[in-house]
Amino acid sequence: xxxxxxxxxxxxxxxxxxxxxxxxxxxxxxxxxxxxxxxxxxxxxxxxxxxxxxxxxxxxxxxxxxxxxxxxxxxxxxxxxxxxxxxxxxxxxxxxxxxxxxxxxxxxxxxxxxxxxxxxxxxxxxxxxxxxxxxxxxxxxxxxxxxxxxxxxxxxxxxxxxxxxxxxxxxxxxxxxxxxxxxxxxxxxxxxxxxxxxxxxxxxxxxxxxxxxxxxxxxxxxxxxxxxxxxxxxxxxxxxxxxxxxxxxxxxxxxxxxxxxxxxxxxxxxxxxxxxxxxxxxxxxxxxxxxxxxxxxxxxxxxxxxxxxxxxxxxxxxxxxxxxxxxxxxxxxxxxxxxxxxxxxxxxxxxxxxxxxxxxxxxxxxxxxxxxxxxxxxxxxxxxxxxxxxxxxxxxxxx
Numbered sequence: 001x002x003x004x005x006x007x008x009x010x011x012x013x014x015x016x017x018x019x020x021x022x023x024x025x026x027x028x029x030x031x032x033x034x035x036x037x038x039x040x041x042x043x044x045x046x047x048x049x050x051x052x053x054x055x056x057x058x059x060x061x062x063x064x065x066x067x068x069x070x071x072x073x074x075x076x077x078x079x080x081x082x083x084x085x086x087x088x089x090x091x092x093x094x095x096x097x098x099x100x101x102x103x104x105x106x107x108x109x110x111x112x113x114x115x116x117x118x119x120x121x122x123x124x125x126x127x128x129x130x131x132x133x134x135x136x137x138x139x140x141x142x143x144x145x146x147x148x149x150x151x152x153x154x155x156x157x158x159x160x161x162x163x164x165x166x167x168x169x170x171x172x173x174x175x176x177x178x179x180x181x182x183x184x185x186x187x188x189x190x191x192x193x194x195x196x197x198x199x200x201x202x203x204x205x206x207x208x209x210x211x212x213x214x215x216x217x218x219x220x221x222x223x224x225x226x227x228x229x230x231x232x233x234x235x236x237x238x239x240x241x242x243x244x245x246x247x248x249x250x251x252x253x254x255x256x257x258x259x260x261x262x263x264x265x266x267x268x269x270x271x272x273x274x275x276x277x278x279x280x281x282x283x284x285x286x287x288x289x290x291x292x293x294x295x296x297x298x299x300x301x302x303x304x305x306x307x308x309x310x311x312x313x314x315x316x317x318x319x320x321x322x323x324x325x326x327x328x329x330x331x332x333x334x335x336x337x338x339x340x341x342x343x344x345x346x347x348x349x350x351x352x353x354x355x356x357x358x359x360x361x362x363x364x365x366x367x368x369x370x371x372x373x374x375x376x377x378x379x380x381x382x383x384x385x386x387x388x389x390x391x392x393x394x395x396x397x398x399x
Contacts, residue, residue, distance in 0.1 A: 027356040029059040032095025035067040038102040042070035042333035045099040048081040055082030071337040139376035149366035166210030173262040184288040190219025203266030204231035265293035265301040273298040287319040297326035
Protein backbone atom coordinates (compact mmCIF):
# COMPACT_ATOMS: atom_id res chain seq x y z
CA UNK A 1 0.00 0.00 0.00
CA UNK A 2 1.56 3.34 -1.14
CA UNK A 3 1.22 6.54 0.82
CA UNK A 4 0.81 9.75 -1.22
CA UNK A 5 2.93 12.54 0.26
CA UNK A 6 1.57 16.08 0.14
CA UNK A 7 3.54 19.34 0.69
CA UNK A 8 0.64 20.73 2.77
CA UNK A 9 -0.31 19.92 6.34
CA UNK A 10 -3.84 18.91 7.29
CA UNK A 11 -4.32 22.35 8.90
CA UNK A 12 -3.27 24.16 5.69
CA UNK A 13 -5.79 22.16 3.62
CA UNK A 14 -8.70 23.26 5.82
CA UNK A 15 -10.65 26.42 4.79
CA UNK A 16 -8.84 29.52 6.07
CA UNK A 17 -10.06 32.94 7.08
CA UNK A 18 -9.53 35.52 4.37
CA UNK A 19 -7.81 38.76 5.33
CA UNK A 20 -9.37 41.68 3.49
CA UNK A 21 -7.78 45.11 3.20
CA UNK A 22 -9.71 47.75 5.08
CA UNK A 23 -10.31 50.57 2.60
CA UNK A 24 -9.59 54.14 3.62
CA UNK A 25 -12.57 56.44 3.76
CA UNK A 26 -12.08 59.50 1.60
CA UNK A 27 -13.02 62.84 3.07
CA UNK A 28 -14.50 65.84 1.30
CA UNK A 29 -12.57 69.05 1.86
CA UNK A 30 -14.19 72.46 2.24
CA UNK A 31 -11.42 74.97 1.58
CA UNK A 32 -11.61 78.72 2.19
CA UNK A 33 -9.20 81.14 0.50
CA UNK A 34 -9.45 84.73 1.81
CA UNK A 35 -7.90 87.75 0.09
CA UNK A 36 -4.39 88.55 1.32
CA UNK A 37 -4.33 91.75 3.36
CA UNK A 38 -0.66 91.85 4.42
CA UNK A 39 1.44 94.69 3.03
CA UNK A 40 2.95 93.94 -0.40
CA UNK A 41 1.51 90.39 -0.50
CA UNK A 42 0.20 89.68 -4.00
CA UNK A 43 0.21 85.86 -4.14
CA UNK A 44 -2.60 83.32 -3.77
CA UNK A 45 -2.32 79.69 -2.63
CA UNK A 46 -4.29 78.00 -5.43
CA UNK A 47 -4.55 78.77 -9.15
CA UNK A 48 -7.84 78.20 -11.07
CA UNK A 49 -6.38 74.97 -12.53
CA UNK A 50 -5.64 73.68 -9.01
CA UNK A 51 -9.16 74.60 -7.89
CA UNK A 52 -10.52 72.70 -10.89
CA UNK A 53 -8.52 69.60 -9.86
CA UNK A 54 -10.02 69.78 -6.36
CA UNK A 55 -13.63 70.47 -7.38
CA UNK A 56 -13.42 67.67 -9.97
CA UNK A 57 -12.71 65.29 -7.05
CA UNK A 58 -15.82 66.56 -5.26
CA UNK A 59 -14.24 69.08 -2.88
CA UNK A 60 -15.62 72.57 -2.20
CA UNK A 61 -13.51 75.70 -2.56
CA UNK A 62 -14.76 79.11 -1.43
CA UNK A 63 -12.75 82.18 -2.46
CA UNK A 64 -13.16 85.79 -1.40
CA UNK A 65 -13.94 88.03 -4.39
CA UNK A 66 -10.80 89.68 -5.80
CA UNK A 67 -8.41 87.31 -3.99
CA UNK A 68 -6.61 86.35 -7.22
CA UNK A 69 -6.56 89.75 -8.97
CA UNK A 70 -3.03 90.71 -7.86
CA UNK A 71 -1.80 87.38 -9.34
CA UNK A 72 -3.68 88.08 -12.62
CA UNK A 73 -6.48 85.58 -11.92
CA UNK A 74 -10.06 86.86 -12.23
CA UNK A 75 -13.07 85.83 -10.16
CA UNK A 76 -14.62 84.42 -13.35
CA UNK A 77 -11.64 82.06 -13.85
CA UNK A 78 -12.15 80.71 -10.32
CA UNK A 79 -15.90 80.50 -10.77
CA UNK A 80 -15.48 78.59 -14.05
CA UNK A 81 -13.08 76.23 -12.25
CA UNK A 82 -15.86 75.34 -9.79
CA UNK A 83 -15.07 77.65 -6.87
CA UNK A 84 -17.71 79.55 -4.94
CA UNK A 85 -16.79 83.25 -5.11
CA UNK A 86 -18.19 85.44 -2.33
CA UNK A 87 -17.74 88.95 -0.93
CA UNK A 88 -18.68 87.73 2.55
CA UNK A 89 -15.31 87.48 4.31
CA UNK A 90 -16.87 85.82 7.39
CA UNK A 91 -18.17 82.98 5.21
CA UNK A 92 -14.67 82.36 3.87
CA UNK A 93 -13.07 82.39 7.33
CA UNK A 94 -15.83 80.04 8.50
CA UNK A 95 -14.54 77.20 6.28
CA UNK A 96 -13.07 74.19 8.13
CA UNK A 97 -9.81 74.35 6.11
CA UNK A 98 -8.18 77.72 5.37
CA UNK A 99 -5.38 78.40 2.88
CA UNK A 100 -3.37 81.62 3.15
CA UNK A 101 0.04 82.76 1.94
CA UNK A 102 0.63 85.05 4.91
CA UNK A 103 -0.39 83.83 8.40
CA UNK A 104 -3.73 85.23 9.62
CA UNK A 105 -3.79 88.41 11.70
CA UNK A 106 -5.23 88.52 15.23
CA UNK A 107 -8.39 90.18 13.80
CA UNK A 108 -8.73 87.39 11.23
CA UNK A 109 -8.23 84.69 13.89
CA UNK A 110 -11.32 86.08 15.68
CA UNK A 111 -13.41 85.23 12.58
CA UNK A 112 -12.09 81.64 12.43
CA UNK A 113 -14.17 78.83 13.92
CA UNK A 114 -12.71 76.59 16.67
CA UNK A 115 -10.96 73.39 15.49
CA UNK A 116 -10.23 74.91 12.05
CA UNK A 117 -7.19 73.74 10.06
CA UNK A 118 -4.96 76.54 8.72
CA UNK A 119 -2.28 76.03 6.08
CA UNK A 120 -0.11 79.12 5.53
CA UNK A 121 3.40 80.46 5.89
CA UNK A 122 4.45 81.21 9.47
CA UNK A 123 7.20 83.88 9.07
CA UNK A 124 8.43 83.41 12.62
CA UNK A 125 10.51 86.62 12.68
CA UNK A 126 7.35 88.75 12.31
CA UNK A 127 5.20 86.87 14.85
CA UNK A 128 4.45 87.65 18.50
CA UNK A 129 3.46 85.42 21.40
CA UNK A 130 -0.16 86.66 21.18
CA UNK A 131 -0.52 85.08 17.72
CA UNK A 132 0.13 81.54 19.03
CA UNK A 133 -2.00 82.13 22.12
CA UNK A 134 -4.94 83.28 19.95
CA UNK A 135 -4.65 80.13 17.78
CA UNK A 136 -4.31 77.87 20.84
CA UNK A 137 -7.41 79.38 22.44
CA UNK A 138 -9.49 78.24 19.44
CA UNK A 139 -7.84 74.78 19.40
CA UNK A 140 -6.69 75.38 15.83
CA UNK A 141 -4.45 72.96 13.94
CA UNK A 142 -1.89 75.08 12.04
CA UNK A 143 0.50 73.89 9.37
CA UNK A 144 3.36 76.01 7.98
CA UNK A 145 4.18 75.17 4.38
CA UNK A 146 7.82 76.25 4.81
CA UNK A 147 8.18 73.42 7.39
CA UNK A 148 6.75 70.69 5.12
CA UNK A 149 9.47 68.19 4.17
CA UNK A 150 9.84 66.26 0.91
CA UNK A 151 10.85 62.60 0.62
CA UNK A 152 14.51 63.62 0.26
CA UNK A 153 14.41 65.71 3.45
CA UNK A 154 14.34 69.08 1.64
CA UNK A 155 11.73 71.83 2.15
CA UNK A 156 9.88 72.14 -1.20
CA UNK A 157 8.14 75.49 -0.53
CA UNK A 158 11.31 77.20 0.74
CA UNK A 159 13.35 75.77 -2.14
CA UNK A 160 10.84 76.80 -4.79
CA UNK A 161 10.54 80.39 -3.54
CA UNK A 162 14.33 80.59 -3.15
CA UNK A 163 14.69 79.58 -6.81
CA UNK A 164 12.40 82.48 -7.78
CA UNK A 165 14.27 84.94 -5.51
CA UNK A 166 17.69 83.86 -6.88
CA UNK A 167 16.65 84.13 -10.52
CA UNK A 168 14.80 87.41 -9.90
CA UNK A 169 17.78 89.03 -8.12
CA UNK A 170 19.82 88.93 -11.36
CA UNK A 171 16.91 90.13 -13.52
CA UNK A 172 16.33 93.03 -11.10
CA UNK A 173 20.05 93.91 -11.19
CA UNK A 174 19.93 93.85 -15.02
CA UNK A 175 17.07 96.38 -14.94
CA UNK A 176 18.79 98.64 -12.41
CA UNK A 177 22.02 98.77 -14.43
CA UNK A 178 20.24 100.60 -17.26
CA UNK A 179 18.12 103.03 -15.22
CA UNK A 180 18.31 106.63 -16.45
CA UNK A 181 18.73 108.16 -13.00
CA UNK A 182 21.81 106.33 -11.77
CA UNK A 183 22.43 103.20 -13.86
CA UNK A 184 25.71 102.69 -15.69
CA UNK A 185 23.96 101.86 -18.96
CA UNK A 186 25.49 98.38 -19.01
CA UNK A 187 23.87 95.43 -20.75
CA UNK A 188 23.97 92.43 -18.45
CA UNK A 189 25.90 89.84 -20.42
CA UNK A 190 28.88 89.03 -22.57
CA UNK A 191 28.93 90.83 -25.91
CA UNK A 192 31.77 90.17 -28.38
CA UNK A 193 34.59 92.60 -27.74
CA UNK A 194 33.00 93.90 -24.52
CA UNK A 195 34.21 92.73 -21.06
CA UNK A 196 31.56 90.58 -19.29
CA UNK A 197 29.61 91.90 -16.31
CA UNK A 198 31.25 90.99 -12.98
CA UNK A 199 28.88 89.51 -10.38
CA UNK A 200 29.66 88.68 -6.75
CA UNK A 201 27.23 86.35 -4.95
CA UNK A 202 27.36 85.98 -1.16
CA UNK A 203 25.88 82.60 -0.23
CA UNK A 204 25.92 79.22 -2.00
CA UNK A 205 22.43 78.02 -1.00
CA UNK A 206 19.45 77.72 -3.36
CA UNK A 207 19.17 81.52 -3.83
CA UNK A 208 22.89 81.80 -4.61
CA UNK A 209 22.79 78.79 -6.95
CA UNK A 210 19.91 80.13 -9.05
CA UNK A 211 21.39 83.63 -9.09
CA UNK A 212 24.65 82.10 -10.39
CA UNK A 213 22.80 80.01 -13.02
CA UNK A 214 20.92 83.07 -14.31
CA UNK A 215 24.04 85.29 -14.34
CA UNK A 216 26.09 82.63 -16.16
CA UNK A 217 23.23 82.15 -18.63
CA UNK A 218 23.44 85.85 -19.45
CA UNK A 219 27.21 85.58 -19.92
CA UNK A 220 28.41 87.21 -16.72
CA UNK A 221 31.63 86.49 -14.86
CA UNK A 222 30.51 85.05 -11.48
CA UNK A 223 32.26 84.77 -8.10
CA UNK A 224 30.56 82.99 -5.19
CA UNK A 225 31.53 83.32 -1.51
CA UNK A 226 30.30 81.09 1.31
CA UNK A 227 31.81 79.72 4.52
CA UNK A 228 30.55 76.20 3.77
CA UNK A 229 32.87 74.19 1.50
CA UNK A 230 30.11 71.57 1.15
CA UNK A 231 27.68 74.17 -0.25
CA UNK A 232 30.33 75.56 -2.61
CA UNK A 233 31.14 72.04 -3.86
CA UNK A 234 27.44 71.25 -4.38
CA UNK A 235 26.96 74.52 -6.27
CA UNK A 236 29.91 73.72 -8.59
CA UNK A 237 28.42 70.27 -9.29
CA UNK A 238 24.93 71.65 -9.93
CA UNK A 239 26.27 74.31 -12.31
CA UNK A 240 28.21 71.64 -14.26
CA UNK A 241 31.07 74.09 -14.72
CA UNK A 242 33.91 75.59 -12.74
CA UNK A 243 33.50 79.14 -11.45
CA UNK A 244 35.40 81.19 -8.86
CA UNK A 245 34.39 80.06 -5.36
CA UNK A 246 35.88 81.07 -2.04
CA UNK A 247 35.26 81.05 1.67
CA UNK A 248 34.54 84.51 3.10
CA UNK A 249 37.98 86.08 3.49
CA UNK A 250 38.03 89.86 3.87
CA UNK A 251 40.95 90.49 1.49
CA UNK A 252 39.61 88.28 -1.33
CA UNK A 253 36.06 89.57 -0.87
CA UNK A 254 37.10 93.24 -0.92
CA UNK A 255 39.11 92.65 -4.11
CA UNK A 256 36.06 91.05 -5.79
CA UNK A 257 33.69 93.80 -4.61
CA UNK A 258 35.99 96.54 -5.94
CA UNK A 259 35.79 95.02 -9.44
CA UNK A 260 32.15 93.89 -9.53
CA UNK A 261 29.20 95.57 -11.24
CA UNK A 262 26.59 93.63 -9.22
CA UNK A 263 26.65 92.15 -5.69
CA UNK A 264 23.92 89.74 -4.55
CA UNK A 265 23.32 89.07 -0.84
CA UNK A 266 21.99 85.52 -0.37
CA UNK A 267 23.28 84.54 3.08
CA UNK A 268 21.19 82.92 5.80
CA UNK A 269 21.61 82.70 9.57
CA UNK A 270 19.83 80.85 12.39
CA UNK A 271 18.36 84.10 13.68
CA UNK A 272 19.67 87.29 12.08
CA UNK A 273 21.59 87.08 8.82
CA UNK A 274 25.31 87.77 9.46
CA UNK A 275 26.71 91.06 8.12
CA UNK A 276 29.39 90.04 5.62
CA UNK A 277 30.03 93.37 3.85
CA UNK A 278 30.82 96.43 5.98
CA UNK A 279 30.03 100.03 5.06
CA UNK A 280 33.75 100.64 4.39
CA UNK A 281 33.78 97.78 1.86
CA UNK A 282 30.72 99.25 0.10
CA UNK A 283 32.53 102.62 -0.12
CA UNK A 284 35.28 100.86 -2.13
CA UNK A 285 32.83 99.57 -4.76
CA UNK A 286 32.52 101.13 -8.23
CA UNK A 287 30.30 104.18 -8.63
CA UNK A 288 26.96 102.99 -10.04
CA UNK A 289 27.42 99.37 -8.92
CA UNK A 290 24.24 97.53 -7.87
CA UNK A 291 23.55 95.67 -4.61
CA UNK A 292 20.51 93.35 -4.41
CA UNK A 293 20.21 92.14 -0.82
CA UNK A 294 17.89 89.10 -0.94
CA UNK A 295 18.75 88.45 2.74
CA UNK A 296 17.03 91.68 3.84
CA UNK A 297 14.04 89.72 5.23
CA UNK A 298 16.39 88.40 7.96
CA UNK A 299 18.34 91.64 8.42
CA UNK A 300 20.54 91.80 5.31
CA UNK A 301 24.19 90.82 4.82
CA UNK A 302 25.34 94.32 3.74
CA UNK A 303 25.83 96.83 6.55
CA UNK A 304 24.40 99.58 4.34
CA UNK A 305 21.12 97.70 3.64
CA UNK A 306 17.80 99.25 4.69
CA UNK A 307 14.36 97.74 4.07
CA UNK A 308 12.62 99.21 0.99
CA UNK A 309 9.24 98.59 -0.68
CA UNK A 310 8.04 97.40 -4.10
CA UNK A 311 6.74 100.95 -4.69
CA UNK A 312 10.09 102.60 -3.80
CA UNK A 313 12.58 99.73 -4.10
CA UNK A 314 15.97 101.48 -4.30
CA UNK A 315 18.19 104.02 -2.59
CA UNK A 316 21.75 105.25 -3.13
CA UNK A 317 24.44 105.04 -0.45
CA UNK A 318 28.19 105.52 -1.03
CA UNK A 319 27.46 105.93 -4.78
CA UNK A 320 26.09 102.36 -4.90
CA UNK A 321 22.48 101.58 -5.87
CA UNK A 322 20.80 99.35 -3.25
CA UNK A 323 17.71 97.16 -3.80
CA UNK A 324 16.49 95.82 -0.45
CA UNK A 325 12.88 94.68 -0.88
CA UNK A 326 11.79 91.78 1.34
CA UNK A 327 9.60 89.07 -0.20
CA UNK A 328 10.98 89.32 -3.75
CA UNK A 329 8.82 86.38 -5.01
CA UNK A 330 5.72 88.55 -4.42
CA UNK A 331 6.97 90.85 -7.22
CA UNK A 332 6.48 87.88 -9.56
CA UNK A 333 3.12 87.03 -8.02
CA UNK A 334 1.76 84.78 -10.78
CA UNK A 335 4.93 82.65 -10.99
CA UNK A 336 5.09 82.42 -7.18
CA UNK A 337 1.39 81.53 -6.96
CA UNK A 338 1.85 78.75 -9.52
CA UNK A 339 4.80 77.47 -7.54
CA UNK A 340 2.93 77.42 -4.19
CA UNK A 341 -0.15 75.90 -5.85
CA UNK A 342 1.92 73.09 -7.41
CA UNK A 343 3.30 72.22 -3.96
CA UNK A 344 0.03 72.40 -2.01
CA UNK A 345 -2.42 70.74 -4.44
CA UNK A 346 -0.95 67.18 -4.26
CA UNK A 347 -0.89 67.43 -0.44
CA UNK A 348 -4.55 68.54 -0.34
CA UNK A 349 -5.61 65.67 -2.61
CA UNK A 350 -3.60 63.25 -0.46
CA UNK A 351 -5.20 64.58 2.75
CA UNK A 352 -8.63 63.90 1.24
CA UNK A 353 -7.55 60.47 -0.03
CA UNK A 354 -6.29 59.49 3.44
CA UNK A 355 -9.56 60.56 5.07
CA UNK A 356 -8.49 63.90 6.52
CA UNK A 357 -5.45 65.60 8.02
CA UNK A 358 -5.43 63.34 11.12
CA UNK A 359 -4.95 60.22 8.97
CA UNK A 360 -2.65 61.94 6.45
CA UNK A 361 -0.05 62.98 9.05
CA UNK A 362 0.08 59.41 10.35
CA UNK A 363 1.11 58.24 6.87
CA UNK A 364 3.24 61.23 5.80
CA UNK A 365 6.11 62.27 8.08
CA UNK A 366 6.97 65.26 5.85
CA UNK A 367 3.46 66.66 6.21
CA UNK A 368 3.52 66.00 9.96
CA UNK A 369 6.72 68.06 10.16
CA UNK A 370 4.76 71.08 8.88
CA UNK A 371 2.41 71.13 11.88
CA UNK A 372 3.31 73.59 14.62
CA UNK A 373 -0.07 73.64 16.43
CA UNK A 374 -2.18 70.50 16.87
CA UNK A 375 -5.69 71.17 18.25
CA UNK A 376 -4.26 74.21 20.00
CA UNK A 377 -1.22 72.38 21.42
CA UNK A 378 2.15 73.79 20.35
CA UNK A 379 4.24 71.03 18.75
CA UNK A 380 7.26 72.97 17.51
CA UNK A 381 10.18 73.06 19.96
CA UNK A 382 11.91 76.04 18.26
CA UNK A 383 8.76 78.19 18.54
CA UNK A 384 8.32 77.13 22.18
CA UNK A 385 11.87 78.20 23.05
CA UNK A 386 11.63 81.44 21.03
CA UNK A 387 8.41 82.64 22.71
CA UNK A 388 8.79 80.84 26.06
CA UNK A 389 5.69 78.69 25.45
CA UNK A 390 5.16 75.06 26.56
CA UNK A 391 5.53 72.61 23.67
CA UNK A 392 4.81 68.90 23.10
CA UNK A 393 6.27 66.31 20.75
CA UNK A 394 3.70 65.70 18.00
CA UNK A 395 4.74 62.04 17.84
CA UNK A 396 3.30 61.60 21.33
CA UNK A 397 -0.01 63.14 20.20
CA UNK A 398 -0.30 61.42 16.80
CA UNK A 399 0.73 57.80 16.45
